[in-house]
Amino acid sequence: MAYQYLLFYKPYNVLSQFSESGDAPTALTLKAFIPVAAVYPVGRLDRDSEGLMLLTNDGRLQHRLSDPRYGHPRTYWVQVEGEPTEAALGQLRQGVTIRGYRTRPCKASRLPEDPPLPPRHPPIRYRQSIPTTWLALTLEEGKNRQVRRMTAAVGYPTLRLVRWAIGDLTLEDLQPGQWRSLTPDEQRRLRAMA
Known part of the structure; x- marks a missing residue:
């Protein structure tokens, strides 16, 4: 299976998950913006926060970037x-x-x-x-x-x-609601950081 690594500019008032929430049934989720199957957010941003999110299907990398022991x-x-x-x-x-x-x-x-x-x-x-x-x-x-x-x-x-x-991945060149795949060089740097 090929690993995928995406950067996403989460807008304000969007949940950091793909499934709908019973607490906020009318809130937008990542599903409204990212049509890529089987990727998951690395960490979260609150509904009232904005900014850079990393999504991947690389479970090992996701764990290392999410676990507080491996602070990044x-x-x-x-x-x-x-x-x-x-x-x-x-x-x-x-x-x-x-x-x-x-x-x-x-x-x-x-x-x-x-x-x-x-x-x-x-x-x-x-x-x-x-x-x-x-x-x-x-x-x-x-x-x-x-x-x-x-x-x-x-x-x-x-x-x-x-x-x-x-790390050194930024929102530069992304607008709220936009996403892109990481370049091979960005993927190497991300793995090195993790």
């Missing part, structure tokens, strides 16, 4: 409410405690300008009196809603969350 970098662009202080960024870098769990250290920095992302539909809430800031966070773990809980723990709630990269 994932970079998120996060729009937060307010203007985080250097102290708050330092807390994120060192790890914060959320729900009784201490997160691993991560990379955290302000983006120098708004990232080149398409507008979200529906748009995030806008408050004229409260500024927003875009951050880049690179984590090597991925617990449920972790990025949102981390930014909230340091006092800056997440408004928009986009996974920009998995």
Whole structure:
């Protein structure tokens, strides 16, 4: 059997699964976008998050990229409410405690300008009196809603969350709802990362 490796730009309000959900029977799933049989997501993105997903039928690779023991970098662009202080960024870098769990250290920095992302539909809430800031966070773990809980723990709630990269694979050249196969070179680099 030939292995397949796909990159997908998951739009906002889409479930990270192919089957419909009893909790959200009208929500779109991956099935509405990806007509490739027998591939499965490596990890998840929440319904209210956007960004890069990797799908494959390579079970061994899927396991190594999903298992927390084999942490691999994932970079998120996060729009937060307010203007985080250097102290708050330092807390994120060192790890914060959320729900009784201490997160691993991560990379955290302000983006120098708004990232080149398409507008979200529906748009995030806008408050004229409260500024927003875009951050880049690179984590090597991925617990449920972790990025949102981390930014909230340091006092800056997440408004928009986009996974920009998995390792060195990025959303570049993809629009929400689009997918493509990995090139042979990207496949080699992905296997090396795992």
